Structures are given as structure tokens and as C-alpha cells.
Amino acid sequence: MTELLTIILLGIVEGVTEFLPVSSTGHLILAGALLGFQGEGSGTFEIVIQLGAILAVIVLYWKRFWAVAVGLLGREGDAILFTRNILLAFLPSAVIGVFVYKGVKALLTSPSVGPLVVSIALIVGGIAILVIEKLVKEPEAHEVEAMTWKTALGIGIVQCLAMIPGVSRSGATIMGALSLGVDRKTAAEFSFFLAVPTMIAASGYDLLKSHASLGESGWLAIALGFVVSFVVAMLVIRWFMTIVTRHGFAPFAWYRIAIGGAALIWLLSI
Template sequence: MDLLTAILLGIVEGVTEFLPVSSTGHLILAGSLLGVQDKGTATFDIVIQLGAILAVVVLYWQRFWSVAKGLAGGQARSIAFVRNIALGFLPSAVVGLIVYKAVKRLLESPTTVAVALIVGGIAILAIERMVKRVRVESVETMPATTALVIGIVQCLSMIPGVSRSGATIMGALTLGVDRQAAAEFSFFLAVPTMLAASGYDLYKTGAALGEGDWLAIAVGFVVSFLVAIAVIRWFVAVISRHGFAPFAWYRIVVGAVALIALHH
């Protein structure tokens, strides 16, 4: 993979990681378009997501620091925050270990992505119409069972094109979580989830990567971090005003165009 391609894919990752449109799906479609679909690309797609995840740590460092201080002091809110993130992470950690090889194969299928984009877009529109009642307004006040169920729903995002953020946010909304709280829980949940996914993938494939592969990953990581910094706050502002419907229609259009292009 040349550096220009790594930069372009880093931009795609940074823009799409926290939007409910599937960053992995977009990376697969973009990689197919750029002619870089191979087994090494699957590892690149997974690992550069850490750059976008680092953006969450930077933007919300005060929140994380406050939680850390609260844990040291035994504060109930901080304990609830960590408990909920852990419960949300647990299902994907277990399922991911079981279906790792199957997921890697799916990462080579642009058609799977296109179909999942369309189906997911329709699901978002349906959920947006159904969900009205809000019972949870922050990550700290989320019941443990709600966090666990959202974590189970997150497992659907192992299918490329479903979207990790889309699955967790829509799952949260159906359980009565406020829009902004749902988005923030998805952001925070991404940190342990993608750290684990990237670490496990590098453990499995790192020895086979060459110097050029590591350089491409480093470039994609930095670019995705810088772009994600700008996108996260924009995303929270958009959903507060317009909800998730614009992203649903975008998914449907992109999925349809991709299907036509792939099978023309």
C-alpha cells in the first residue's frame, strides 16, 4: 500500500468511525475501489481505528480523569461508569475470540458491506420513529442490565457494514437512553473494544507484516486521529438537532450505489 492510499483510507476512517455508517465497511469499499483488497489490508483496516479511538481519549480526557479520581475516592458514579463500560465490552470480547476467523473472511467481502449498509439504514429509520421515551440521561446513571444488552447488540457490528457505533447507539435508544448519552457511551465503549480488537489482530498477524505495512499503518493511524478530532464534536451537534435519519439515508444510498457498481 502506498502512502497516498494510506492517507486516503485514514481520512475515510477518521470521518466514519463514530458515525453510524460503518467505518470498516467504508474502508472495505474504499479499498476495493483503490485496488488494495488483500489480507494485509484487513489488518490495516482494524488497526488504524486506534487513531480515531485516541481522539476520544484526547477530547474526553477531563471526563476520564474525573472518573479516575472518583474511583480512587470510591465514588458511586465513577464506579458505575467503569462497570457499564466493562459490561458493554464483555460480550464482544467473548464473541470476537470465537468468530475471529469468520470476521476476517467477511472483511474481504464488499457485497456483504453494501447489503449491511442498506439493511442498517432501514433499521435506523425504523428505530428513530419508534423511540420516544427517555429514561437514562448519562453513562453513569445507566442500569447495569442496559449496558450489558447494548454490549450484546454491539456484537452485530462484527458483520462489516453494520457499524459498531450504529449498533450501540440504536441499541441504547431502544432501551430509553438519551441521544447524547447513547453517543457518548458508544464513544467510550469504542476504547476497550478497539484496543482489544487491534491488539488481538496484531498478535495473530503482526509477524507477517513488513516495513511498508507498518509505515502505512502508522500514517493511517495519525491521519484518522486528526480527522476524528474534528468529526466527533460535529456528530454530537448534528444528532442533537437532526437525529440519525440523515445517516440512515446516506447508508441506503451508498449501499445501493455500491451494489450496482459491484455487480454491473
């Protein structure tokens, strides 16, 4: 398979999975192993093309972000609470990420350990979603602005679990929010909004560390993957909200268990 087609396929995988609770990074690692796209540069590619999907959030929710920006200038209470909650949830991963960066990058680029960790994490995460869906209490917060600072910080702490490839950043934040009394729609939207500073910081930090080794071909691959993931994510986000509203998160849990089990069988057989 040509490298160009491989990059396009990986961009599609990223765009489809970034905001679903199924782990985009885990899918990129498994797809990379299947397509032979592995090595030092693959880790940076898998992290940075997520910015394309993040741009889709900014475009789709630009009115919300604009209203918050204007509200902050006018010192409006809702805008301040929205910003406070996003920043508090972002803080734990920003701090912890600096210390675990090397270990996470090693997992992302390991052709043997990385896919195995992802497979197990997909299965365990799927089971966790099913359990949380059953045990979740009646929601108390129906808007991002209505969340307490403790809830926002708690979600941020849970998000740190997603540093393990295969756990899923969106899955961790959404399940953390549900467990802390946030309704499904708000939990999903908060995960979208939180992705903006989280992935900008993660991608920026990785580029700062790895940009010298990318070369022209590496930058072109990232640019193409970025564009493809942006276009696909624009289509997926609205579909995801429809599924969540009607069916909850159980369909994604069963998918995780199925794909994780299939990947585990494949890895153990080669």
C-alpha cells in the same frame, strides 16, 4: 494511484466514519476495493488504524476519563457506575470476538464477498435506523452513570452485530441504547467511550495474530493511517454531536441506504 496517497485517503475515510453510524470498516472495505487496496494485510490495516480515531476520543474527553480514574481511587459511586457500565457493554464482544475472529477476518480480506456483505448491511442498517428513530420510547437514562446494568449489557450484546462488516459498531451501540431508553446525546457518548476498550482489544488481538506477516511497509502504512485518522476524527466528533442534537440519526440512515445502494449497483455491474 500511489500507495502513499491510498493510505492517506483510507485514513481520512476512517477518521470521518469511525464514530458516525455508517460503518467505518464497511467504508474502508469499499474504498479498498475501489482503490485496489486489498489482500491479507489490508484487514489488519483496517482494524488497527481505528486506534487513531479512538485516541481522538481519549484526547477530547480526557477530563471525563481523568475524573473517572480519580473517582475510582476514591471509590466514588458515579465513577464506579460509569466503569461498570462500560465493562459490561464491552464483555459480550470480547468473548464472542475470540470465536468469530477468523470468520470476520475472512470477510474483511475477501475481495468478492466482503464488499457485497458491506453493501447489503449498509442498506439494511439504514432502514433499521429509520424504524428505530420512529419507534423509540421516551428516554429514561440521561447520563452514562444512570444506565442500569441490564441496559449496559444489552447494548454490549447489540454491539456484537457490528462484527458483520457494514453494520457499524457505533450504529449498533447507539441504536441499541436508544431502544433501551437512553437519550440521543448519552447514547452517542456511550458509543464513544465503549469504543476505547473494544477497539483496543480488537486491534491488539489482530496484531498478536498478524504482526509477523506485516513487514516494515505494513507497519509504516498502519502508522500513517493511524495519524491521519486521529487528526480527522478530532474534527468529526464535535460536528457529529451537533448534528445528532439537532437532527437525530435519520440523515445518516439515508446516507447509508444511498451509499449501500450505489455500491451494490457498482459491484453487480463489474
